[in-house]
Amino acid sequence: MLSINNLHANIEGKKILNGINLEVGTGEVHAIMGPNGSGKSTLASVLAGRDNYEVTEGSITYRDQDLMEMDPEIRAREGVFLAFQYPVEIPGVTNMYLLKAAINAVKKHRGLDELDAREFLKLIKEKAAMVEMKQEFLYRSVNEGFSGGEKKRNEILQMALLEPYLSILDETDSGLDIDALKIVAKGVNLIRSQERSMILVTHYQRLLDYIVPDYVHVLAGGKIIRSGGKELALELEEKGYGWIDELAAA
Amino acid sequence: MTTTDSDLAPHLKRDYKEGFITDIDSETLPPGLDEDVIRFISNKKNEPEWMLEWRLDGFRRWQEMTPPEWAHLHHPPVNFQEISYFSAPKQKPLLDSLDEVDPKLLETYEKLGIPIDEQKMLAGVKVAVDAVFDSVSVATTFKKTLLEAGVIFCPISEALQEYPELVKQYLGSVVPATDNYYAALNSAVFSDGSFVFIPQGVRCPMELSTYFRINEMNTGQFERTLIVAEDDSYVSYLEGCTAPMRDENQLHAAVVELVAMKGAEIKYSTVQNWYPGDENGKGGIYNFVTKRGACRGQGAKISWTQVETGSAITWKYPSVLLEGDDSVGEFYSVALTNNYQQADTGTKMIHIGKNSKSTIISKGISAGRGQNAYRGLVKILKGAENARNYSQCDSLLMGDKCGAHTFPYMEVKNPSAVVEHEATTSRIGEDQLFYCRQRGMSEEDAVSMIVNGFCKEVFKELPMEFAVEAQKLLGISLEGSVG
Ligand SMILES: Nc1ncnc2c1ncn2[C@@H]1O[C@H](COP(=O)(O)OP(=O)(O)O)[C@@H](O)[C@H]1O
Numbered sequence A: 001m002l003s004i005n006n007l008h009a010n011i012e013g014k015k016i017l018n019g020i021n022l023e024v025g026t027g028e029v030h031a032i033m034g035p036n037g038s039g040k041s042t043l044a045s046v047l048a049g050r051d052n053y054e055v056t057e058g059s060i061t062y063r064d065q066d067l068m069e070m071d072p073e074i075r076a077r078e079g080v081f082l083a084f085q086y087p088v089e090i091p092g093v094t095n096m097y098l099l100k101a102a103i104n105a106v107k108k109h110r111g112l113d114e115l116d117a118r119e120f121l122k123l124i125k126e127k128a129a130m131v132e133m134k135q136e137f138l139y140r141s142v143n144e145g146f147s148g149g150e151k152k153r154n155e156i157l158q159m160a161l162l163e164p165y166l167s168i169l170d171e172t173d174s175g176l177d178i179d180a181l182k183i184v185a186k187g188v189n190l191i192r193s194q195e196r197s198m199i200l201v202t203h204y205q206r207l208l209d210y211i212v213p214d215y216v217h218v219l220a221g222g223k224i225i226r227s228g229g230k231e232l233a234l235e236l237e238e239k240g241y242g243w244i245d246e247l248a249a250a
Numbered sequence B: 001m002t003t004t005d006s007d008l009a010p011h012l013k014r015d016y017k018e019g020f021i022t023d024i025d026s027e028t029l030p031p032g033l034d035e036d037v038i039r040f041i042s043n044k045k046n047e048p049e050w051m052l053e054w055r056l057d058g059f060r061r062w063q064e065m066t067p068p069e070w071a072h073l074h075h076p077p078v079n080f081q082e083i084s085y086f087s088a089p090k091q092k093p094l095l096d097s098l099d100e101v102d103p104k105l106l107e108t109y110e111k112l113g114i115p116i117d118e119q120k121m122l123a124g125v126k127v128a129v130d131a132v133f134d135s136v137s138v139a140t141t142f143k144k145t146l147l148e149a150g151v152i153f154c155p156i157s158e159a160l161q162e163y164p165e166l167v168k169q170y171l172g173s174v175v176p177a178t179d180n181y182y183a184a185l186n187s188a189v190f191s192d193g194s195f196v197f198i199p200q201g202v203r204c205p206m207e208l209s210t211y212f213r214i215n216e217m218n219t220g221q222f223e224r225t226l227i228v229a230e231d232d233s234y235v236s237y238l239e240g241c242t243a244p245m246r247d248e249n250q251l252h253a254a255v256v257e258l259v260a261m262k263g264a265e266i267k268y269s270t271v272q273n274w275y276p277g278d279e280n281g282k283g284g285i286y287n288f289v290t291k292r293g294a295c296r297g298q299g300a301k302i303s304w305t306q307v308e309t310g311s312a313i314t315w316k317y318p319s320v321l322l323e324g325d326d327s328v329g330e331f332y333s334v335a336l337t338n339n340y341q342q343a344d345t346g347t348k349m350i351h352i353g354k355n356s357k358s359t360i361i362s363k364g365i366s367a368g369r370g371q372n373a374y375r376g377l378v379k380i381l382k383g384a385e386n387a388r389n390y391s392q393c394d395s396l397l398m399g400d401k402c403g404a405h406t407f408p409y410m411e412v413k414n415p416s417a418v419v420e421h422e423a424t425t426s427r428i429g430e431d432q433l434f435y436c437r438q439r440g441m442s443e444e445d446a447v448s449m450i451v452n453g454f455c456k457e458v459f460k461e462l463p464m465e466f467a468v469e470a471q472k473l474l475g476i477s478l479e480g481s482v483g
């Protein structure tokens, strides 16, 4: 699904990623953990194609294609989805409108028929129920006046609708109370399948009680310094991020 | 695939598809302005003596005035002697039959998508059109159908022949000839425009619209529109404008007067798409317009909706005099400036009657090096007990070389008044664009979606077909303003 080789990236001349290597197989769920500022969001942004990041070295292959050659919207249409750490507000544009534009952009790209208003409505209602989102949120402006938890749930709704091959969830769990966390996890688990892969970026191991990853990686100083199974998350929780510094120094 | 906020707006190329020139024989006065020119125009139109006197009076007053300098606009002074004040296609058509209209003119309107052939109109979307080409009206549709309902809709030059008393009664009653520099000039030299009269209790059976086209080189267009709605009547009126692409600036100085009597409602919508000049700021229309409506009776309502995407310079403040008790004034505006366009636009709401209410929603969009100013006055006179105003002015910036400015003025003389003002300025963010692109939308689609979202409150005031048109226009006007 995804193969990252020796990835180096800068922002505003500052080196953030220092040689990331990561293989994500089809159907796998990988968790990436690490202290604040370690480069987790940077990695997510580079994968999604945000342009203020400069990739100085390395390569990324996604479903046998060179990801770096693709514009952000092409990546999205090819099935790369990023659930943002900080979803943006778009005043005056209803959630419905954005969601419909999004799914039809994907359909069109794949040579499928676009959904008409009725088909779309049916589908979106189904998906909204899945993430326990009230229908009124569909008619509100994108993320405007949404609480932190509602914004995150809205991201999961979009993911559920678009059914991406590769989902990257950037701290979707942060700031959620336990009920909201369960809803998010439920949404993710419903989408989890043999054909889809996921990268869960998280600061806490808490999320991993609900979404059990196949692999856990620890990111520090722009490098993956340790990889393991789901036990690694528990070990990290136990020893704290101080342990990371020791590992990184070693 | 790089888009940073700073290069959201660099080499803006605009596809102005209305920029063609119609090659037509026309009678055009040589440039220059003096009393003889005014006599010529008046004579040409076979006007009554009082009309000529009114024009000359306006002209004399204009000569004593100086152009306003308070607006946030910069342009070289206009040389009024270099402009021709009258131009008309040579073969004056018979106004009731399109058979007599020069085929080149018909073709022009066809190209512009303006329905001047009644037969060819789609069933259901009936709009009566008055088509003004340079200084004259070349066709007016559905005149007969409207007359059956008692509605007068004709070129103002024709109204001066057919209904001189009506015109005399109302002309200049809302915007006097001496109101301001450009209004005085217009009063002296106005050539054509539309006249609308809705009798008491009549709901105008279709939308009325006037389409203004400047074609001739070095001419100014000075149209004059007068709409009178008697007690308890209703009319919705639309105005559209385009001009060829030329390197020279051209002047458009219009006056629009609205009179709404007791319980009457006038809804006036404009989609202004004059040629804005090229991406280096060369050429384009100077649009100096005075629009004002008077709510003359109890419960009268006047609503201005404007979408201003064209012109090199826009100077206009559609206003409402809320004379009647319980009268209502509304102003909904979207003004877009791209490249080197400049707009100084807004409204004046003058509350005179008790319980009068006004709403102002202004949306300014600046891209490229565009400069966009909102200028508004809310004035509550002493007798305007319980007057209410709500104003909201939002500015959207695209790129870092453009500007947005807000100049709200308030004068409140009655303590029972409630006046609210809200203003926001935001930047179309790289983060918003990236968010949309991450969901699969192209950058252009994302920009137009975000901008349309921003303008939604105004677009919803437009008649359906116009709203669609306005959205498209906004998209075209912003084309190339990203990446
Ligand atoms: N726009 C930016 N300009 C400069 N530095 C940035 C920018 N964005 C992130 N950084 C820096 O890059 C580093 C990694 O940030 P980020 O990837 O957001 O970390 P994480 O998500 O792991 O908390 C931090 O030191 C942060 O300050």
Ligand SMILES: [Mg+2]
Pocket (backbone or CB within 6 Å): A040, A041, A042, A085, A170, A171
């Ligand atoms: Mg982060």
